[in-house]
Amino acid sequence: MIGLLDVLLPTVILTVSAMLTLPILTVIRRRNSHHRALAVLWIVVPFSAAALWIIHLSLEYYGSMGSQPFVFVSFAPGEEAHLSSSFLVDAVSIYMVIVYLLMGFASCLYGILYIGFEEKPSERYFALTFMVVGSVMAATLSGDLLTLFIFWEASAAGSCFLIAYRKRADSIEASIKYLVMIVIASGFIVYGLSIIYGLVGSLNFWVVRDALITAPDKRLLLAAFLFVAAGYAIETAVVPFHMWLPDAYTAAPPSSAAFLSAIVDQASYYVFMRVLVYILTPPEVLNWPVALAVFSALTMTVGNLFALAQRDVRRMVAYVCVADIGYNLVAITSVKPLGVMGNLFFFFVGGMTTALAFMAVGIVNRLGLKTLEDFAGVGRKFPLTSIALVVAALSFSGVPPFAGFIAKYLVFTAAIEAGMAWLAVVGVLNSVLQSAYLLRLIHYMYARPAGRRVRGGEPRNLLIPVYIMVVAIIVLGMYPAFALDLINPAALQLSLLLS
Amino acid sequence: MMAPLLFTLLLPLISLPFIYLLGRKPKVAALIVTVSSILDLAFLAMTAPTVLSEGKYVESYRWIPMLGSPLTLFVDGISLSMAVITLLLIISATVFSMSYMEKEGSLREYYILMAFLTVGLVGVFITSNLMVFYFCWEFMLIPTYFIIGEWGYRESYRAAFKFFIFTHAGAVSVLLGIGAIYMLTGDLDMFTARTLLESAPPSLLEWIFIAFTLGFAVKMAVVPVHMWLPDAHAEAPAPISALLSGVIIEAGAYAILRVSFGTVFPSIMDRVAGSQFLYIISTFGVVSAFYGAMTALAENDIKRIVAYSSISHMGYVLFGLSLYPLVEGVVGTVLHLVNHAASKGLLFLCAGAVMKQTGLRDIREMGGLASKMPVTAISTAISSFSIAGIPAFACFMSEFLIFMGGFQASSMDGFFYLPTALMIVATVFSLAYVLRLFWRVFLEEPKPGKVSKLPTLMAVSMLFLSFVNVALGVWPGPVIDLIGSAELG
Numbered sequence: 010m011i012g013l014l015d016v017l018l019p020t021v022i023l024t025v026s027a028m029l030t031l032p033i034l035t036v037i038r039r040r041n042s043h044h045r046a047l048a049v050l051w052i053v054v055p056f057s058a059a060a061l062w063i064i065h066l067s068l069e070y071y072g073s074m075g076s077q078p079f080v081f082v083s084f085a086p087g088e089e090a091h092l093s094s095s096f097l098v099d100a101v102s103i104y105m106v107i108v109y110l111l112m113g114f115a116s117c118l119y120g121i122l123y124i125g126f127e128e129k130p131s132e133r134y135f136a137l138t139f140m141v142v143g144s145v146m147a148a149t150l151s152g153d154l155l156t157l158f159i160f161w162e163a164s165a166a167g168s169c170f171l172i173a174y175r176k177r178a179d180s181i182e183a184s185i186k187y188l189v190m191i192v193i194a195s196g197f198i199v200y201g202l203s204i205i206y207g208l209v210g211s212l213n214f215w216v217v218r219d220a221l222i223t224a225p226d227k228r229l230l231l232a233a234f235l236f237v238a239a240g241y242a243i244e245t246a247v248v249p250f251h252m253w254l255p256d257a258y259t260a261a262p263p264s265s266a267a268f269l270s271a272i273v274d275q276a277s278y279y280v281f282m283r284v285l286v287y288i289l290t291p292p293e294v295l296n297w298p299v300a301l302a303v304f305s306a307l308t309m310t311v312g313n314l315f316a317l318a319q320r321d322v323r324r325m326v327a328y329v330c331v332a333d334i335g336y337n338l339v340a341i342t343s344v345k346p347l348g349v350m351g352n353l354f355f356f357f358v359g360g361m362t363t364a365l366a367f368m369a370v371g372i373v374n375r376l377g378l379k380t381l382e383d384f385a386g387v388g389r390k391f392p393l394t395s396i397a398l399v400v401a402a403l404s405f406s407g408v409p410p411f412a413g414f415i416a417k418y419l420v421f422t423a424a425i426e427a428g429m430a431w432l433a434v435v436g437v438l439n440s441v442l443q444s445a446y447l448l449r450l451i452h453y454m455y456a457r458p459a460g461r462r463v464r465g466g467e468p469r470n471l472l473i474p475v476y477i478m479v480v481a482i483i484v485l486g487m488y489p490a491f492a493l494d495l496i497n498p499a500a501l502q503l504s505l506l507l508s
Numbered sequence: 509m510m511a512p513l514l515f516t517l518l519l520p521l522i523s524l525p526f527i528y529l530l531g532r533k534p535k536v537a538a539l540i541v542t543v544s545s546i547l548d549l550a551f552l553a554m555t556a557p558t559v560l561s562e563g564k565y566v567e568s569y570r571w572i573p574m575l576g577s578p579l580t581l582f583v584d585g586i587s588l589s590m591a592v593i594t595l596l597l598i599i600s601a602t603v604f605s606m607s608y609m610e611k612e613g614s615l616r617e618y619y620i621l622m623a624f625l626t627v628g629l630v631g632v633f634i635t636s637n638l639m640v641f642y643f644c645w646e647f648m649l650i651p652t653y654f655i656i657g658e659w660g661y662r663e664s665y666r667a668a669f670k671f672f673i674f675t676h677a678g679a680v681s682v683l684l685g686i687g688a689i690y691m692l693t694g695d696l697d698m699f700t701a702r703t704l705l706e707s708a709p710p711s712l713l714e715w716i717f718i719a720f721t722l723g724f725a726v727k728m729a730v731v732p733v734h735m736w737l738p739d740a741h742a743e744a745p746a747p748i749s750a751l752l753s754g755v756i757i758e759a760g761a762y763a764i765l766r767v768s769f770g771t772v773f774p775s776i777m778d779r780v781a782g783s784q785f786l787y788i789i790s791t792f793g794v795v796s797a798f799y800g801a802m803t804a805l806a807e808n809d810i811k812r813i814v815a816y817s818s819i820s821h822m823g824y825v826l827f828g829l830s831l832y833p834l835v836e837g838v839v840g841t842v843l844h845l846v847n848h849a850a851s852k853g854l855l856f857l858c859a860g861a862v863m864k865q866t867g868l869r870d871i872r873e874m875g876g877l878a879s880k881m882p883v884t885a886i887s888t889a890i891s892s893f894s895i896a897g898i899p900a901f902a903c904f905m906s907e908f909l910i911f912m913g914g915f916q917a918s919s920m921d922g923f924f925y926l927p928t929a930l931m932i933v934a935t936v937f938s939l940a941y942v943l944r945l946f947w948r949v950f951l952e953e954p955k956p957g958k959v960s961k962l963p964t965l966m967a968v969s970m971l972f973l974s975f976v977n978v979a980l981g982v983w984p985g986p987v988i989d990l991i992g993s994a995e996l997g
Contacts (some may be wrong), residue, residue, distance in 0.1 A: 264619065310707045350574065378750075406677070407683075409643040422687035433687065437680045444676050448669055456657060456665030 012022075013082050015066070016096045016150055019059035019106065023143030024057035027136040034132035038362050045470075048121055055139065056114045059146075063110060067103050071498060073185055075216070075505065078102075081152055095152035095213060100499035101287075101353065105149045105279050107495070108357045111481075112271040113142040113365060119368050119474040120264040123375075124174075134174055138268060141167040145276040154202055154212040154237070154284075161280060165191045165244065168273050183253070183260035190253045194243035201236030204229060218288050223225040231295050237284060238297075245277040247338065248308040255315070258327035263371025266323070270330050271364035275356040277338045282352055290344050290507060298342040302432050308441040309335030317446045320380045322373075325446070326366045329405055333359045334442060339436055340420040343427035344507070346500035351419030353496045358404070358412040358485060365478040366401040369394050376463045382452065386459025391467045395454050397475045401427050402451055404482050406444030412485035475490060510520055513567045513581035513634055514553040516591075517553070519544050520626040527620050527804035534615035538606045541619050545599045545626060552591055552634075554708070555583050560993055566636070575639060576695045582636035585994035586842050589987055590762055591633040593846045596976060597754045597853045598626055604857050607963035608746060608864060612659055621651035625751070632759045638686045638696040638767070646679055648756060650746065660743040667739035674736035678726030682763075682779065688712065689771070698771045705775045713776050717785065720768040728760030731796040734819050741815035746860020749811065753818040754853035758845045761825045769832045769852040777833075783921070790830035790927045794934070798821025801937035805944065808861045808870050813945055814852070817895060820938060821848050821903075827931050828910040831917050831924075835992075840909030842991045847902035847980055852892035854973040858888040861970065862949060866958050871945060876954030883962055885950045887970040892942035894977050897935050902980040903990075907935065965994040 016023070037047045070079035083095035117138050124131050141164045148160035169191075173184035206212055208230055209220040224230060246254040258266040289295060312332030319325040337359065340352040372394045373387055388395040404413035417440060424433040460473070485492055523544040531537030555565040564584040571579040583591065602622060607616060624647070631644030649672060657668035690696055692712070693704035705713060722733075729737040737757070741749045776782045799818025807813045825844055831837025861884045868874055878885040894901035897908075914928030980987065 025650065406676070407680070408650065409646045414646070417573075418683060418687065421684065422690055425684070425687050426691045430688075433684060437684055440680050441673070441677045445673055448672055452665055452669055453656075457656075488571070490570070490572050491572070497574060 013084065014094065016080065016082055016098060018062045018149040019145060020143040022055055022059045023139045026469065027139035027143065030136040030139060031132050034135065040199065051123055051195065060110050063106055065453055066098060070098055071100065071103060083152065084149065089110065096150050097152035098150065098155070098456065100502045102149045104353055104495055105356065106146050106501055108275065108360065109142055109146055109272055112360050115445050115474045115477050116264065116268040116271050116364055119267060119471065122471050122474070123264040123330045123371060124262065134171070137167050137170050141171070141211050142272060143408060145272055149279055152214060154205065154217070158198055162195060164262050164273060164276065166500045168269055169271065172261040174265060180260040183254060183256040186253045186443060187257045189241055190250065194240040197236045197240030201233045201240065204233035207429050215286055221289070234289060241277065241281050241284060245281050246331060246334055248311045252330055255324050255327040258330065259321060259324045260356045263323070263374055267364040267367035267371065270367060271360040274330060275360040278356055286344055286349065286503070287339055287506065288470035298344060301338055304427055305335045305338030306432060306435045308332070308338060309436060313439050313442045317442065322379065322381060322450065323367070323370050326363065326370055329366070330363050332439065333363065336417065336420055336436065340423050340430055343423035345423050345426050346425035346504040347419065347426055349503045350493065350496050350500045351416065351423045353499055354419055354489070355416040356494055357492060358416045358482070361478055361482055362401050362404045362413055365397060367477065368475050369398040369401060370466065376465055378463065381450065381453050382460055384453045385457035387408055388455035390459060393472055394467055396450050399451055400479050400482060406447050407440050410483065410486045412489065415489045512554040513583065515543035515928055516548045516551045516628060516634060517581065517631055519548055520623040523623055524620060527616065527623060531616035531619060535606055537603050537616050537619035541622050542599055544623070545595050545602065548630065549592065549595045552588060556588065558800065559583055559585060559588050560990070563993055563995055572639065575611070576938065577639035579640055580637040580697060581634050583634050585990045585992065587633045589842065589846050589990050593629050593849045594629050594633065594755045595850055597751060598681060600853065600857065600973050601750050603969040604885040604966050605747045607965040608860055609659065618655065618659060621655050622695055625649040628835055629755055629759070633762065636698045638689065638698060642683065642686060649675060652756065654972045655748050656740055656744045659745045662743055664743045667743040668723045670736045671740040674733065676729050677722040681719050682723035685716045685723070688716050693748030698766060702771045702774060705772065709776065710776050710779055713772055714781050716766055717772045717776060720772060721764055724760045724768065725765040725910060726758050728822050729819055730792050730822060731799050731819065737819060738812050738815045741818065742811040746856055750853040750856040753856055754849040756823060757818060758849055761822065761829065762977040764829055772871065773832065786830045786832070787923055790827050791829060794821065794927050794930045795821045795823070796826060797931060798933040798937070800943060801934055804941040805937065808872055810862060810869055810871050810949065813941060814855050815860050816819070817941060818852055820934070821852065824910060824931065826908060827927060828913065831913040834913045834917055836913035836916060837907050837992050839988060840913050841908050842902065843909060843984065844906035844987060846987060847894065847906045850973060850976045850980055851891045851902050854887060854891040854970065854977060855895060857970050857973065858884055858891060861962060861966055865962060866957060873955065874949045875952040877959065881962055883967045883970065887974045888946060888950065889896070890977050891975045892946050894981065896939040896942045900981050904981060905984045940992065
């Protein structure tokens with residue numbers, strides 16, 4: 010029998026280590042020899058501990074099949090379980106937790122090398138990254154809407170501080186903007202949740218789902234869900250609500266941008282998918298896919314058009330993130346096992362690619378090169394960083410053999426399968442637009458002569474996390490079966506749920 | 509275990525670390541590329557007996573089972589002949605590069621990209637799985653982009669940019685088609701899909717056919733979507749121009765034959781739209797043939813003339829494709845692809861040699877070079893005659909077959925009389941522009957100007973391709989037999 014702690018252990022490990030980070034890094038900083046290696050080691054320890062536990066969880070339960078979650082635990086037994094907080098382990102959540110762990114590790118490694126833990130309050134930064142990873146994991150493993158909401162907000166609050174870390178005017182402004190949006194979104198969500206709770210008497214995923222299917226009068230319930238979905242749409246930065254994202258990712262330190270895009274962004278897609286695909290289906294309950302398809306087309310197009318217009322490279326990558334949200338929504342709208350497969354693959358690959366892009370851009374940014382004109386000639390000056398950025402750009406634009414291609418292929422095929430060929434066509438046209446402006450970036454990097462003279466070469470140690478990502482993108486692109494084997498149970502579970 | 513096709517695909521990749529480690533001297537790097545291509549040829553040759561006796565040779569490995577995509581490697585007569593001419597051209601281009609690129613920088617990277625290009629180019633021809641096909645199809649793009657951009661002339665990155673965007677836009681259209689086929693059949697093997705598609709809704713299949721043909725036509729540079737070609741071919745370094753014109757655009761034609769016609773078309777052949785598609789394709793073929801030839805007549809830049817001549821010849825190929833499923837049409841088309849690869853590749857190498865030796869691009873500034881550069885002159889003559897379709901040179905036989913097919917089609921369908929007649933007229937224009945080119949460059953009054961010596965390796969590679977051209981011209985029998993051994997129509 011599995012207990013509550015078993016499900017939550019990774020979160021507990023990460024939270025405890027977050028607390029320990031403050032004293033430990035302070036101590037390490039005092040000793041001057043080998044401090045960097047020790048700091049890196051400190052990152053490795055909690056992540057590997059959490060990883061071990063997750064490997065255990067997945068080995069134990071991943072094989073079991075059914076439309077219900079593999080494991081479902083709550084504080085209270087029996088009837089009262091409806092009222093209490095609960096957690097679940099199913100194929101989707103296990104997969105997502107694995108993704109967070111891998112991405113979290115790579116981006117924390119980048120963070121500790123980029124921020125430089127010699128800097129004074131940096132131990133708080135690393136503690137917060139642990140906290141955010143931990144709460145995102147708990148949100149993913151949560152089994153009812155309230156628990157999901159609480160942990161999700163916890164991670165959002167942590168993200169605010171990651172954005173504002175440098176305490177520059179623009180980063181504080183961006184983080185306030187983010188905070189305001191989050192608060193508005195929370196208002197929507199809590200309002201929706203209160204109505205749902207009033208009507209159903211529970212916020213448990215499965216109970217709510219049953220209520221949606223069986224309730225005689227669904228109108229109020231659907232309105233409540235509209236609030237919840239709208240709230241999460243704001244936090245996901247679906248297009249009319251996307252304004253905070255480019256600001257936040259441009260003003261935050263690059264390591265934060267990489268971290269947030271790799272983890273918090275992907276978690277927000279996960280939340281969206283959990284609420285829409287796993288609760289609000291089968292589609293006869295409410296025909297939301299069509300409405301969402303419009304939003305997804307809008308998000309892709311607006312994201313790409315704005316990216317096209319940017320001069321600041323990091324801002325451009327941030328808009329690529331917005332466009333990526335659109336691609337993710339394409340797969341969510343399909344409500345097909347293939348779409349779920351595409352989504353889950355995209356979560357991984359999209360996060361990896363944006364993180365890689367932010368990391369590589371961050372290395373160049375560090376020397377004061379920001380705009381497209383500044384990037385002229387970077388290809389020759391920083392060959393390794395540039396190759397990494399080229400890989401990210403080509404993966405974004407969906408060129409094989411990079412992983413972004415398989416992700417896009419799955420997503421568009423899912424759209425065709427769901428009978429929304431127009432959406433696939435819009436997506437494909439967007440893809441062309443995307444490759445055009447990303448190629449313009451490559452063009453600047455290689456074709457133009459260097460403009461400003463800058464001193465300093467490529468920081469070798471920062472290239473380690475960058476190249477971990479590059480290798481992962483190429484390997485997953487050439488042999489996606491590694492990830493798809495892992496995703497397959499999730500797709501099967503959805504097909505069981507739909508039938 | 510023998511897996512010749514897998515080795516063919518992987519060998520250039522295996523050679524990469526060697527190029528990187530040993531390639532400080534560019535000649536060594538080039539040598540590694542050459543040797544790996546020659547070994548590739550040997551691997552392909554191992555499949556030839558099976559292909560000739562059984563019609564095809566197949567290998568299959570686990571790859572992405574969830575997407576119905578095993579790594580299926582496949583050759584039949586058509587793909588084998590295409591792959592072989594590709595490798596021959598790559599070998600010539602690499603040997604040519606050894607001297608031609610001598611003065612350029614970072615050549616190790618150049619040869620690494622060349623090895624990548626080999627994987628993409630050969631891979632396109634030796635697979636029957638649409639996913640693998642698409643991988644290789646796009647794999648050609650990245651190395652070509654960087655080679656054109658980095659080692660090209662004038663505004664090379666601009667030309668490369670144009671090339672990338674156009675062909676990538678075409679490729680995503682192909683991707684939509686592949687997605688639709690996967691959705692309809694759950695299988696991405698061309699031959700399995702072909703059978704399974706027979707029960708699919710024909711109106712959807714028509715759209716898939718259009719998506720595929722449009723996407724491939726961009727790569728093939730058929731007239732309304734040809735804009736990328738003159739720039740890319742003219743600005744690329746000569747060996748890459750040879751590959752671009754010789755093989756990369758032909759991959760588009762091959763793909764139309766294999767995927768549009770081979771996989772999708774049989775299910776819609778008997779419908780009204782089916783024959784309309786053929787009419788449209790044949791019209792575009794005629795337009796391309798004339799447009800290319802006329803513009804080539806008007807151009808003065810030596811490489812742009814050759815580039816436009818490629819558009820013209822893709823017109824012939826497109827016309828040949830529209831005769832599907834006539835045996836003469838298909839065999840003639842594939843043979844023309846092989847012949848055109850050999851002769852256009854050679855012509856681009858010759859243009860490169862002329863530019864290298866004289867430092868000029870404008871044919872009005874040249875003249876009377878025949879006595880100063882005899883080897884280049886002879887090679888140019890051979891390739892020009894072949895391009896013009898003069899008997900005993902490569903392209904004659906294939907054009908002849910295509911016209912035979914045209915007449916046969918006309919006897920069944922009156923529509924084809926006019927296109928066939930026009931195509932024959934187009935050959936006159938071909939003759940005109942190659943004669944103008946040859947006259948202006950090699951004959952005429954000599955003009956002042958220094959001419960440097962032709963490096964031996966360039967001469968070797970040009971003479972080798974000249975030999976291939978003449979051989980294909982006087983003795984096309986074996987190639988026709990090889991192509992004919994494939995299951996056609």
